[in-house]
Amino acid sequence: GVDMNDDMLSLARSYQSEMASRIGSDRVSFRKAHIQDLKLDLEVVDRYLTDHPVISSADLSRFDEWKSEQRNKAPLVADSSVDLVVSNCVLNLVEESDKRILLEEIFRVVRPGGRVAISDIVSDAPVPQRLKADPALWSGCISGALQEESFVNAFTEVGFQGVSLAKWDAKPWQTVEGLEFRSVTVTAYKGKGTECIDRGHAVIYRGPFSQVNDDDGHYYPRGQRIAVCERTFEALLDRYPENFIGIRPHGEVEPKMWCASAGTRRPASETRGGEHRSRESSGGCC
Numbered sequence: 475g476v477d478m479n480d481d482m483l484s485l486a487r488s489y490q491s492e493m494a495s496r497i498g499s500d501r502v503s504f505r506k507a508h509i510q511d512l513k514l515d516l517e518v519v520d521r522y523l524t525d526h527p528v529i530s531s532a533d534l535s536r537f538d539e540w541k542s543e544q545r546n547k548a549p550l551v552a553d554s555s556v557d558l559v560v561s562n563c564v565l566n567l568v569e570e571s572d573k574r575i576l577l578e579e580i581f582r583v584v585r586p587g588g589r590v591a592i593s594d595i596v597s598d599a600p601v602p603q604r605l606k607a608d609p610a611l612w613s614g615c616i617s618g619a620l621q622e623e624s625f626v627n628a629f630t631e632v633g634f635q636g637v638s639l640a641k642w643d644a645k646p647w648q649t650v651e652g653l654e655f656r657s658v659t660v661t662a663y664k665g666k667g668t669e670c671i672d673r674g675h676a677v678i679y680r681g682p683f684s685q686v687n688d689d690d691g692h693y694y695p696r697g698q699r700i701a702v703c704e705r706t707f708e709a710l711l712d713r714y715p716e717n718f719i720g721i722r723p724h725g726e727v728e729p730k731m732w733c734a735s736a737g738t739r740r741p742a743s744e745t746r747g748g749e750h751r752s753r754e755s756s757g758g759c760c
């Protein structure tokens with residue numbers, strides 16, 4: 475768990491042993507950090523500042539250098555080290571200029587193939603500057619809220635895939651000057667980051683829509699055998715077995731770097747006899 479506030483950390487830690495006995499293992503720790511700077515352990519910073527108070531610009535320069543060194547040599551949360559990031563009602567509290575950095579930071583710490591589930595308050599229209607300047611509305615998780623569309627786009631902009639609105643509260647949490655503020659949850663994946671190698675795989679999008687597009691620029695018309703690289707094949711079938719039928723190549727196919735354009739069809743003759751991956755069990759005659 476990460477929070478920047480000592481009181482909140484104490485509160486969380488005060489329940490730690492009770493929670494450990496309830497779940498049968500003490501595998502949680504609570505760390506002091508800014509969520510937009512997960513490399514810097516603020517408890518280490520506090521200790522440094524006790525020993526090296528900053529009282530001049532020269533001290534400040536030394537402090538800045540020390541922080542950079544800490545981030546590089548002893549990051550609190552290392553790159554690609556987290557399976558799943560969950561957060562509730564924190565993003566809106568982060569300065570507007572830091573919101574993109576925060577999303578990039580979450581992307582940095584999630585391992586390839588890992589996931590996020592981020593809940594926050596969003597607005598149904600952009601929040602006017604006048605409301606943003608109101609400290610009570612800001613600390614009340616209102617005026618720092620992103621507009622709902624920007625919130626979803628923020629995840630794709632930093633590289634997350636399969637970004638979905640897992641929850642969207644129909645009932646607004648609050649309405650301020652006619653703007654509705656509600657709680658939503660976005661879930662998303664970090665891609666595996668492996669190379670795009672063509673090994674002869676294909677997928678068929680089941681429907682019900684006439685076509686779906688993914689964030690990599692691929693599109694899948696309903697019912698068509700579309701050629702995909704192995705990485706895309708695994709991602710689609712692992713994440714969306716309800717929506718896609720996977721068709722593996724028949725026998726060994728010479729692997730080659732992917733170069734076909736999106737929407738390229740895979741002729742049935744290339745995969746006939748191959749192993750098909752489908753949520754239904756095979757064996758019936760129809």
Ligand SMILES: C[S@@+](CC[C@H](N)C(=O)[O-])C[C@H]1O[C@@H](n2cnc3c(N)ncnc32)[C@H](O)[C@@H]1O
Pocket residue numbers: 476477478479482507508509510561562563564567568615
């Ligand atoms: C509205 S509370 C939500 C707490 C908790 N997630 C929950 O659902 O009960 C917001 C928390 O975010 C923390 N917070 C706000 N900005 C932060 C930041 N930039 N980095 C780390 N924690 C932050 C605050 O200290 C506070 O504990």
